[in-house]
Amino acid sequence: MLLKEMIIDLCGLPAPSGFEEKVFDRVKELLSPFVDEITTDAMGNLIALKKCGKPNAKKLMFDAHMDEIGMIVTGIEKGFLRFSNIGGIDPRMLPAREIKVLTDPPILGVIDTLPPHALSDEDMDKSIDAKKLFIDVGLSEDEAKKRVPLGTPAVFTGGAEELTDNVVCGKSLDDRSCVAIIIKVMEYLSAKDLNVDVYCLISTQEELGTRGAITGTYGINPDYAIALDVTFASTPDSKKSETLEMRKGAAIGIGPNMNRSIANALISTAEEKEIPYQLEVMGGSSGTDGWVIQVCREGVITGVVSLPIKYMHSPVETMDICDAEAIVRLLTEFTVKLDKDFIS
Amino acid sequence: MLDTLKTLCYLSGASGYEDEVRDYILERVMPYSDGIITDAMGNLIVTKKGKKQSDNKILICAHMDEVGIIITGIDDDGYLRFDFLGGIDRRVIIGKHIYIGKDRIHGVIGIKAYHHVSKEEEKSVPKREDMYIDIGAKSKDEAKELVSLGDAGVFEDSVLEFGNGFLKAKAIDDRVGCAAMIKLIESELPCDCTFAFTVQEEIGTRGARIVSSRLNPDTAIVLEGTTAADLPDVPEGKRICNLGDGLVIPFMDKGTVYSRELYKTLTELADKNGIKWQTKTMIAGGTDASVIQRGGTGADTIAIAAPVRNIHSPASIAKISDFEAMPHLAMLLLEELSEK
Numbered sequence: 001m002l003l004k005e006m007i008i009d010l011c012g013l014p015a016p017s018g019f020e021e022k023v024f025d026r027v028k029e030l031l032s033p034f035v036d037e038i039t040t041d042a043m044g045n046l047i048a049l050k051k052c053g054k055p056n057a058k059k060l061m062f063d064a065h066m067d068e069i070g071m072i073v074t075g076i077e078k079g080f081l082r083f084s085n086i087g088g089i090d091p092r093m094l095p096a097r098e099i100k101v102l103t104d105p106p107i108l109g110v111i112d113t114l115p116p117h118a119l120s121d122e123d124m125d126k127s128i129d130a131k132k133l134f135i136d137v138g139l140s141e142d143e144a145k146k147r148v149p150l151g152t153p154a155v156f157t158g159g160a161e162e163l164t165d166n167v168v169c170g171k172s173l174d175d176r177s178c179v180a181i182i183i184k185v186m187e188y189l190s191a192k193d194l195n196v197d198v199y200c201l202i203s204t205q206e207e208l209g210t211r212g213a214i215t216g217t218y219g220i221n222p223d224y225a226i227a228l229d230v231t232f233a234s235t236p237d238s239k240k241s242e243t244l245e246m247r248k249g250a251a252i253g254i255g256p257n258m259n260r261s262i263a264n265a266l267i268s269t270a271e272e273k274e275i276p277y278q279l280e281v282m283g284g285s286s287g288t289d290g291w292v293i294q295v296c297r298e299g300v301i302t303g304v305v306s307l308p309i310k311y312m313h314s315p316v317e318t319m320d321i322c323d324a325e326a327i328v329r330l331l332t333e334f335t336v337k338l339d340k341d342f343i344s
Numbered sequence: 345m346l347d348t349l350k351t352l353c354y355l356s357g358a359s360g361y362e363d364e365v366r367d368y369i370l371e372r373v374m375p376y377s378d379g380i381i382t383d384a385m386g387n388l389i390v391t392k393k394g395k396k397q398s399d400n401k402i403l404i405c406a407h408m409d410e411v412g413i414i415i416t417g418i419d420d421d422g423y424l425r426f427d428f429l430g431g432i433d434r435r436v437i438i439g440k441h442i443y444i445g446k447d448r449i450h451g452v453i454g455i456k457a458y459h460h461v462s463k464e465e466e467k468s469v470p471k472r473e474d475m476y477i478d479i480g481a482k483s484k485d486e487a488k489e490l491v492s493l494g495d496a497g498v499f500e501d502s503v504l505e506f507g508n509g510f511l512k513a514k515a516i517d518d519r520v521g522c523a524a525m526i527k528l529i530e531s532e533l534p535c536d537c538t539f540a541f542t543v544q545e546e547i548g549t550r551g552a553r554i555v556s557s558r559l560n561p562d563t564a565i566v567l568e569g570t571t572a573a574d575l576p577d578v579p580e581g582k583r584i585c586n587l588g589d590g591l592v593i594p595f596m597d598k599g600t601v602y603s604r605e606l607y608k609t610l611t612e613l614a615d616k617n618g619i620k621w622q623t624k625t626m627i628a629g630g631t632d633a634s635v636i637q638r639g640g641t642g643a644d645t646i647a648i649a650a651p652v653r654n655i656h657s658p659a660s661i662a663k664i665s666d667f668e669a670m671p672h673l674a675m676l677l678l679e680e681l682s683e684k
Contacts, residue, residue, distance in 0.1 A: 077576040078576045080575065080576050088458050088459065089458065090438075090455065090458040090461060091466065092435065092438050092470075093438045093439035093455060095435050095436045095654075096440075096654045096657035096658055096659045097439075097659070098500075098502075098512070098659055107507070108504055108506040108507075108512065109506075110512055110653075110654065110659045110661060112661075113433070113436055114573055114575065114578065115433075115573050115628075115654075115655055116431065116433050116656075124433060124434075124435065125468060126467060127466060127468060128435065134575060134576060134577075136653065137506070137507050138506050138507015138508055138663075139508055143508060161450075162480075163450055163451070163452070163479055163480030164479065164480035164481060164482075164486070164490075167480030169452055169478075169480065232456075232459070232460065235455075235456050235478075236419065236423055236454075237456045237470065237474060238456040238457070242460055287459070310454060310478065311439065311452075311454045311455055311456070312457035312458070312459065313457060313458045313459070314439040314454075315439055316439050316440075316441070316452035316478075318452070318454070318480070
């Protein structure tokens with residue numbers, strides 16, 4: 001399967017933090033031809049291992065999270081659903097938003113908005129507090145209570161699709177794009193002679209504070225880790241100082257959250273193989289699973305590689321496949337070169 | 345009628361760009377009409393003979409156009425700038441899909457990552473002039489190959505039934521009226537009638553004005569979609585009307601004090617025939633009725649509307665049982681009028 005197809009495939013599945021089963025199952029299916037074993041743990045992480053077959057091999061771990069932002073039903077009033085957010089959602093994109101309510105089978109909901117007729121001009125300039133919004137499922141109070149138990153999660157409707165050639169737009173590119181990148185890297189590595197055992201941690205609950213990666217990394221106990229996540233690409237309404245550029249390649253993280261040795265090895269790989277890359281300098285947390293991976297157990301030599309996307313945490317996140325392809329090549333080449341001497 | 349409405353909602357017809365909708369309606373009504381005119385602004389005027397001639401010149405009217413956007417600029421890096429066609433609450437368009445022009449070029453209205461939004465910023469809505477559409481173009485040149493200034497765009501086009509008999513689509517306002525008129529034109533009528541599928545209602549009832557001048561009707565019936573604010577937090581007095589409570593027969597809105605006599609006749613007909621109806625409990629909104637009532641020497645005017653939630657948004661909602669009664673109720677009124 002092409003990388004682009006795989007990204008679109010994975011984005012079509014719902015997996016709000018804590019409810020990731022559908023993506024877990026699909027990733028397991030896609031990854032299994034290229035690894036030796038796939039297991040899970042109490043947090044629901046997917047852990048895959050490809051052994052290199054050499055004695056006392058070091059462990060390299062790739063990480064990307066399978067969960068996405070979403071909503072959870074907290075109450076029912078006159079048949080309309082009250083909800084809370086799962087992860088960071090800008091309330092300004094919720095009015096008149098279509099929602100997939102994850103009952104079995106899922107049902108359509110629409111976040112209703114008050115018409116301007118009932119509002120003052122001043123109100124129209126103000127965003128609506130998410131606490132005042134409801135999901136309309138077109139059901140009476142009794143039917144809604146029967147069909148939508150409290151605690152039912154929900155996600156934005158739709159998946160991802162191509163806008164123009166290789167520009168993909170949709171929900172949950174954060175972080176399914178990087179999950180697909182890892183699967184693709186494992187496909188390429190399956191035919192290579194390696195000096196390290198390669199683990200994949202497809203983690204849960206990142207959007208609620210990198211929770212899955214805490215236990216996933218502990219269980220794997222890796223020597224090296226690379227966390228893959230999305231980062232901010234520039235848009236007309238964002239500051240240049242806070243963003244990177246789309247189509248400028250893999251973003252290699254620099255800063256205290258990223259061990260310099262692994263960052264240097266990634267940069268030298270990109271230089272040598274002429275893979276497009278850009279540097280993303282971060283003073284504190286990288287805002288990725290890398291933050292907890294680095295301080296797991298007695299510490300893990302950690303790198304962060306990011307894919308620039310626009311409109312993060314919206315239903316219209318937008319990326320260019322060329323950046324994802326650069327990351328696939330970078331990680332593949334890096335892993336092939338990885339032995340005791342490469343990172344020092 | 346439901347299937348017709350679904351098809352109509354899918355079509356693009358922002359104000360001033362109603363061609364696709366008109367072409368479809370034209371094809372549908374052609375076999376049943378006794379005369380068709382497309383006038384200077386693009387209104388589609390259909391006459392149909394009934395069982396008897398009547399001195400009472402009757403006009404039935406619904407608008408084809410929907411709210412949308414018009415492309416006003418292309419940035420150097422390929423983003424599109426736009427203005428609104430009709431009254432759009434800019435709070436409902438953030439992060440939404442837009443389809444532009446005849447080729448339905450797909451774009452999205454972007455917004456920067458939530459991580460970069462301050463608590464203060466979160467409370468306000470971006471101004472229309474600061475918003476932009478991303479069609480995935482890498483440059484101005486690439487964007488210009490796909491889109492031209494003056495192209496119109498419409499919202500997300502999926503049409504879905506959900507819940508207990510509800511329909512979700514864009515443009516239910518006023519394709520619901522168009523669908524009801526198609527149904528009437530396909531039926532045998534009690535008297536001669538003229539039907540006007542109007543343009544540019546959403547930017548100020550522009551099309552209906554010249555239809556009225558041309559026809560100078562005695563009696564006019566406007567078929568519409570109307571705003572419902574029937575959400576749990578809204579006090580009774582501000583709900584306007586409720587989905588599920590039947591068709592809306594208004595006595596007054598911001599543009600029109602409807603004919604008291606027709607209001608009485610229509611509500612009595614509804615009661616007598618067991619058709620659920622309600623009236624607007626708040627003086628809000630306006631329709632083509634305003635210009636038809638005061639066009640030429642004036643007309644006795646009434647409206648029948650379907651209640652619609654999120655009305656000018658990509659995800660408007662109507663209850664199927666409410667609007668399905670619309671052609672029936674209109675027909676009952678025509679029968680009554682033909683007796684006079």
